Amino acid sequence: MTIAILAFQGAFAEHEQMLRRLEVETFLVRKPEDWQRHKDGVVIPGGESTAMLRIMKDEGLLMPVRQAIADGLPVFGTCAGMILLAKQVDEEARERLATMDITVHRNAYGRQLGSFYAEAPMEGIGERVPMTFIRAPYITEVGEGVEVLAALDGHIVAARQGRQLVTSFHPELNEDVRIHQYFLEMARDASRNGNDFSE
Ligand code: GLN
Numbered sequence: 001m002t003i004a005i006l007a008f009q010g011a012f013a014e015h016e017q018m019l020r021r022l023e024v025e026t027f028l029v030r031k032p033e034d035w036q037r038h039k040d041g042v043v044i045p046g047g048e049s050t051a052m053l054r055i056m057k058d059e060g061l062l063m064p065v066r067q068a069i070a071d072g073l074p075v076f077g078t079c080a081g082m083i084l085l086a087k088q089v090d091e092e093a094r095e096r097l098a099t100m101d102i103t104v105h106r107n108a109y110g111r112q113l114g115s116f117y118a119e120a121p122m123e124g125i126g127e128r129v130p131m132t133f134i135r136a137p138y139i140t141e142v143g144e145g146v147e148v149l150a151a152l153d154g155h156i157v158a159a160r161q162g163r164q165l166v167t168s169f170h171p172e173l174n175e176d177v178r179i180h181q182y183f184l185e186m187a188r189d190a191s192r193n194g195n196d197f198s199e
Contacts, residue, residue: 001187004029004039006065008055010047010080014172018180019043032060041074041187044081044097046134046170049106052080053096062097069099074163074190076183082166083137100164101143108138108155108168118169122150122158125178131157131169138168163190 003019005012007028019026029035029042042065044052056062069075069085077085077100084096086104107114114135122129131152139156142148150158150167157168163186171179 001025001041001184001191002027002037002039003184003187004035004037004042006042006044006052006056006061006081008047008059009051010045011078011170011172012043012045012047014170015043015045015078015180018172018177019184022177022180022184024184029061030059032064035061035064039073040191041076041183042068043183044075044077044084045172046079046081049080049083049096053084056084057095066097066099069097069164072163072190074183074187075099075165076180077164077166078170078172079134079136079168082139082168085164085166086139087143088141089137100159100161100166101146102139102159102161102166103141104137105140106137107135109133109136118152120150120152120157122179123147124149124182129178130171130174130176131167132171132173133157133169136168139166 002025016026085100086102087098088103118131119128121127146161
């Protein structure tokens, strides 16, 4: 099992550590050559989505990453990663990966006081899941085929659509490995169904 981690900017090292703890091979993606390597899934970390998007475009990686996800490569997007995967983000132009049928509100908890910790139930994970929010977005609408996995104060903070998993919060910043394990299970299922990721 090999997981690629987009490492343009943001909290990629924490995902790397988490996945290593789970004894999974990882590699960081900064250049198109990196992206060529075999992978069973990809993690898009939190950070600043506008900066990440700019670098991804400059490196010519936006289209190949989008295509791979559209073809069924399992993806786990946290925070800014979730923003990049959303088909709709506030009133912003639609230039991003836009592979997941969700509408996202950026910096939804306010810019200054927007960082906090909570514990809430998450479907498929458990009753008390640690959730660290950092200037986080939340999901305001989901399309058909999107499963809501967690909500906090009435706002959706985790969801899944097929092989795409997103969280508003940063599971890589806590000790709890269950969400990463859940993603690895998705990736294992996908690779069992063959390397051709189209369904
Ligand atoms: N506020 C950031 C953005 O809009 C996301 C924050 C995060 O990833 N922790 O891109």
